[in-house]
Amino acid sequence: MEVVTGPDFVHTQTLSRLVEQFQTDLLRMCYLYLHDAELARDAVQETYLKAYRALDSFRGECGEKTWLMKIAMNTCRDLRRSAWFRHIDRRVTPDIIPSAFVAFEEKDEEVLMAVMALPVKLRESVLLYFYQDMSVKEIAQALGVSPSAVSARLNRAKRKLRIALERRPCHE
Secondary structure: OOOOOOHHHHHHHHHHHHHHHHHHHHHHHHHHHHOOHHHHHHHHHHHHHHHHHHHHHOOOOOOHHHHHHHHHHHHHHHHHHOOHHHHOOOOOOHHHOOOOOOOOOHHHHHHHHHHHOOOHHHHHHHHHHHHOOOOHHHHHHHHOOOHHHHHHHHHHHHHHHHHHHHHOOOOO
C-alpha cells in the first residue's frame, strides 16, 4: 500500500484540522453577520474554499483563527453587497438563532438586538471581541485596521449600546 503525501495531502489535512477547530466560531460569526442560517453555512464553506486555495500564501503573521475570520468577514461582506441580499428581510431575533449556535437568556435578547442595530464597523468589532473572544490585535489583523482603530470602535460601540439599553423600557 502506497502512502499518500505531497501538497494536496498536507493541504487536506490542514483544512480538516481548521474545519474541526474553527467551524463553530465561523458559523456563529457568519450567522450573526448575515442573519440567515443557510447563507451562513454557504459563507463558511466559501471561507474554507478560499482558505484552501490560499494555504500556500498563509505566512503565519497572525493566528489561523484571525486569518479565517478575515476571510469569513470579507465573504460575508461580498454576500451582503449582492443585489438579491438587499431584498430579503434578515432581522435577527434570538428565537430564530438555531440552538446549536448559542443559548440565549431573556436578558441577552435585548443586548443582541442592540448589537445588531449598531453600524457595521462597530458591530464587527463587538462581535469579534465579545462573541469570538478575539484580542484587539487579532481583530485589527482580521479587519485590516490598526489596534487603536479597533479600540476606538469598541469604545464607540459601548457608548452607543449603553445609550440604547438605558432608553429601553424596564420589564419587571
